[in-house]
Amino acid sequence: xxxxxxxxxxxxxxxxxxxxxxxxxxxxxxxxxxxxxxxxxxxxxxxxxxxxxxxxxxxxxxxxxxxxxxxxxxxxxxxxxxxxxxxxxxxxxxxxxxxxxxxxxxxxxxxxxxxxxxxxxxxxxxxxxxxxxxxxxxxxxxxxxxxxxxxxxxxxxxxxxxxxxxxxxxxxxxxxxxxxxxxxxxxxxxxxxxxxxxxxxxxxxxxxxxxxxxxxxxxxxxxxxxxxxxxxxxxxxxxxxxxxxxxxxxxxxxxxxxxxxxxxxxxxxxxxxxxxxxxxxxxxxxxxxxxxxxxxxxxxxxxxxxxxxxxxxxxxxxxxxxxxxxxxxxxxxxxxxxx
Amino acid sequence: xxxxxxxxxxxxxxxxxxxxxxxxxxxxxxxxxxxxxxxxxxxxxxxxxxxxxxxxxxxxxxxxxxxxxxxxxxxxxxxxxxxxxxxxxxxxxxxxxxxxxxxxxxxxxxxxxxxxxxxxxxxxxxxxxxxxxxxxxxxxxxxxxxxxxxxxxxxxxxxxxxxxxxxxxxxxxxxxxxxxxxxxxxxxxxxxxxxxxxxxxxxxxxxxxxxxxxxxxxxxxxxxxxxxxxxxxxxxxxxxxxxxxxxxxxxxxxxxxxxxxxxxxxxxxxxxxxxxxxxxxxxxxxxxxxxxxxxxxxxxxxxxxxxxxxxxxxxxxxxxxxxxxxxxxxxxxxxxxxx
DNA sequence: GTGAAAGCGCTAACAT
DNA sequence: ATGTTAGCGCTTTCAC
Numbered sequence: 026x027x028x029x030x031x032x033x034x035x036x037x038x039x040x041x042x043x044x045x046x047x048x049x050x051x052x053x054x055x056x057x058x059x060x061x062x063x064x065x066x067x068x069x070x071x072x073x074x075x076x077x078x079x080x081x082x083x084x085x086x087x088x089x090x091x092x093x094x095x096x097x098x099x100x101x102x103x104x105x106x107x108x109x110x111x112x113x114x115x116x117x118x119x120x121x122x123x124x125x126x127x128x129x130x131x132x133x134x135x136x137x138x139x140x141x142x143x144x145x146x147x148x149x150x151x152x153x154x155x156x157x158x159x160x161x162x163x164x165x166x167x168x169x170x171x172x173x174x175x176x177x178x179x180x181x182x183x184x185x186x187x188x189x190x191x192x193x194x195x196x197x198x199x200x201x202x203x204x205x206x207x208x209x210x211x212x213x214x215x216x217x218x219x220x221x222x223x224x225x226x227x228x229x230x231x232x233x234x235x236x237x238x239x240x241x242x243x244x245x246x247x248x249x250x251x252x253x254x255x256x257x258x259x260x261x262x263x264x265x266x267x268x269x270x271x272x273x274x275x276x277x278x279x280x281x282x283x284x285x286x287x288x289x290x291x292x293x294x295x296x297x298x299x300x301x302x303x304x305x306x307x308x309x310x311x312x313x314x315x316x317x318x319x320x321x322x323x324x325x326x327x328x329x330x331x332x333x334x335x336x337x338x339x340x341x342x343x344x345x346x347x348x349x350x351x352x353x354x355x356x357x358x359x360x361x362x363x364x
Numbered sequence: 365x366x367x368x369x370x371x372x373x374x375x376x377x378x379x380x381x382x383x384x385x386x387x388x389x390x391x392x393x394x395x396x397x398x399x400x401x402x403x404x405x406x407x408x409x410x411x412x413x414x415x416x417x418x419x420x421x422x423x424x425x426x427x428x429x430x431x432x433x434x435x436x437x438x439x440x441x442x443x444x445x446x447x448x449x450x451x452x453x454x455x456x457x458x459x460x461x462x463x464x465x466x467x468x469x470x471x472x473x474x475x476x477x478x479x480x481x482x483x484x485x486x487x488x489x490x491x492x493x494x495x496x497x498x499x500x501x502x503x504x505x506x507x508x509x510x511x512x513x514x515x516x517x518x519x520x521x522x523x524x525x526x527x528x529x530x531x532x533x534x535x536x537x538x539x540x541x542x543x544x545x546x547x548x549x550x551x552x553x554x555x556x557x558x559x560x561x562x563x564x565x566x567x568x569x570x571x572x573x574x575x576x577x578x579x580x581x582x583x584x585x586x587x588x589x590x591x592x593x594x595x596x597x598x599x600x601x602x603x604x605x606x607x608x609x610x611x612x613x614x615x616x617x618x619x620x621x622x623x624x625x626x627x628x629x630x631x632x633x634x635x636x637x638x639x640x641x642x643x644x645x646x647x648x649x650x651x652x653x654x655x656x657x658x659x660x661x662x663x664x665x666x667x668x669x670x671x672x673x674x675x676x677x678x679x680x681x682x683x684x685x686x687x688x689x690x691x692x693x694x695x696x697x698x699x700x701x702x703x
Numbered sequence: 704g705t706g707a708a709a710g711c712g713c714t715a716a717c718a719t
Numbered sequence: 720a721t722g723t724t725a726g727c728g729c730t731t732t733c734a735c
Contacts, residue, residue: 026478026501028711028712028713029712029713029714030712030713038721038722039721039722039723040712040713040714040722040723041714041715041721041722041723042720042721042722044713044714044715045714045720045721047713047714048714052720052721053720053721054720054721057720057721071473071476071477072477072712072713073418073477073478073711073712073713074477074478074479075414075417075418075421075423075478075479075711075712075713076418076711076712076713076714076727077712077713077714078414078417078418078713078727079412079414079415079417079418079711079712079713079727079728079729080712080713080714080715080726080727081713081714081727082727084414086457093443094439094442094443094446095436095439095440095442095443097434097436097439100433100434100436100439100442101434103433103434103439103458104432104433104434104460107433107458107459107460108460111459111460116457116459116474116479117457117458118425118455118456118457118458119442119446119456119457119458120446120450120455121443121446121447121450134410135455137410138410138411138412138413139365139412139413139414140413140414140455162365245639245642245643271639274643275643278643278645281645282645300584300610300640301639301640301643303584304584304613304614304617304640304643304644305617305643305644306617306620306621306645367727367728367729368728368729368730369728369729377705377706378705378706378707379706379707379728379729379730380705380706380707380730380731381704381705381706383729383730383731384704384705384730386729386730387730391704391705392704392705393704393705396704396705411728411729412727412728412729414727414728414729415711415727415728415729415730416728416729416730417711417729418711418712418713418727418728418729419710419711419728419729419730419731420711420729420730421711
């Protein structure tokens with residue numbers, strides 16, 4: 026492993042000059058620059074990033090905290106974050122919290138130990154008081170998560186609009202008894218979605234019946250279970266918003282096995298535009314999240330914060346989803362922006 | 365940001381002693397140890413990882429090179445790699461090559477610049493000569509990839525066995541005209557799979573007809589295209605191995621739209637056990653890769669290499685897949701090991 | 704059992 | 720335009 030010193034010696038110059046060439050500083054004569062470059066090539070010199078990090082007080086690494094990588098939405102998000110980061114010459118460390126507050130805290134410490142320049146959180150398991158303390162050490166950006174009254178940038182999709190648009194679509198398709206699924210009401214994002222959904226219903230003089238409201242629903246098997254509840258309900262709804270493509274697929278798959286015809290017997294709406302939505306028969310009406318745009322913005326914002334060295338500031342960066350209307354709610358499919 | 369010096373001063377001791385406490389060295393009196401710990405807590409001291417990396421010549425970071433994160437198989441692999449790495453206190457930097465040899469080279473340089481202690485490659489886009497040169501700087505482990513005559517550890521699944529088992533299963537189900545899809549023949553892994561497949565056919569006195577052999581096939585739409593080729597072929601095969609769940613799903617979805625009944629009109633086998641395989645109707649017979657085991661082994665091996673500081677050595681760590689027999693090839697499903 | 708001092712590889716005042 | 724020098728924060732001989 027050759028060092029900057031070796032290069033300097035071989036070129037017959039000082040470490041400073043070599044460093045200047047390395048960092049494209051002005052005030053280096055063409056002549057010496059060539060000498061340095063030759064020496065570097067001859068030695069196969071590459072700067073040591075630990076030394077640079079120590080000296081410059083920056084690592085060029087961003088940590089991404091994510092509950093579970095293999096969840097299709099999250100893997101798409103990571104994919105886009107990686108692309109955006111690499112365009113700005115940042116590396117991404119991937120940290121799987123597995124929805125554990127303890128792991129989340131451990132990973133946030135990467136900021137304290139200066140192993141990373143910033144953290145992107147795609148969900149939040151701890152009390153904000155705990156997270157907030159970490160802002161003394163570096164920037165934190167929320168991507169795909171909203172928390173009220175906190176001083177960090179947040180990048181997210183307007184869930185209220187998408188909830189509203191979905192309900193509106195179902196109402197316009199003639200449905201009057203509509204079921205709703207959610208994975209919880211503790212997240213601001215999910216609350217907003219529900220609020221938008223209910224608003225559209227209210228505007229049409231409708232509401233969600235008690236027996237048509239399902240909580241803590243997220244997997245394929247949850248979907249299958251829900252179908253069975255509907256199946257045994259003599260006054261079952263004519264449409265259901267599932268909040269998740271997996272749940273939608275589970276419901277549809279089970280419904281078909283029991284002889285139901287979708288959407289005639291039950292219209293189904295998913296969420297996230299996973300691959301299955303176009304593979305199922307019928308293809309599933311779903312919400313396309315602007316993953317690429319959100320990822321690019323999150324990286325933009327955090328890189329900006331890193332440079333400005335100003336970590337506390339409330340900013341909201343809001344994007345709009347698209348409703349992809351497919352066979353599970355209609356015969357003819359089309360695209361509709363939720364705006 | 366407090367440093368080790370600050371802690372030393374506050375505790376009225378030397379940097380050395382603080383460092384000893386930090387690294388659990390022996391020969392520190394209980395009394396002073398307590399003093400140090402108190403001081404650290406008082407200051408909220410956390411060691412700076414750049415300084416440690418520079419001094420110790422190790423970063424505790426492993427780079428994972430992956431073609432595309434959102435591919436379900438790869439996202440599962442990353443998930444498991446992250447879990448295994450974090451158990452050994454390593455962080456993972458995720459590098460998306462997008463099948464580009466240039467990006468791959470850029471990322472391999474992380475080894476030279478000492479930004480990472482080792483690299484796990486899940487595919488390989490460059491000539492091995494180029495990769496090999498990087499072994500002077502740190503360990504490289506292949507996970508899910510085989511390259512002949514190279515001096516690195518390789519962790520993989522026995523593709524020959526799985527190809528053999530799949531063909532055997534189709535033959536035993538009574539099929540005599542069987543189609544084969546592959547995403548290419550340049551990879552040793554895919555070649556092995558094909559060899560095993562053909563061997564089982566040969567043993568039954570069968571072979572793959574020219575028109576039943578499909579190359580460069582990997583996506584849902586590829587699957588749909590293939591179905592149309594079969595559809596217009598008056599002597600179409602009775603079974604098809606697709607090499608990919610996406611392709612299998614594409615074929616099935618399109619076949620059903622054209623009135624075919626699966627598996628009666630066509631038996632279909634996928635690969636990877638993605639979520640869709642259990643959602644499609646019929647559920648898809650597929651190969652379950654031992655992702656978790658391979659990931660754990662890959663981390664084990666690379667951590668070992670890092671410690672031993674011996675990077676060149678040919679080792680093969682082979683695992684066996686499981687064939688999940690489902691509705692797309694049979695009426696009654698069951699699990700069969702490919703061993 | 705504890706401390707003084709050297710140095711990992713790099714950059715940036717500062718001086719020339 | 721180029722070089723000298725002082726650290727960044729940490730670990731580790733070596734000496735006591």
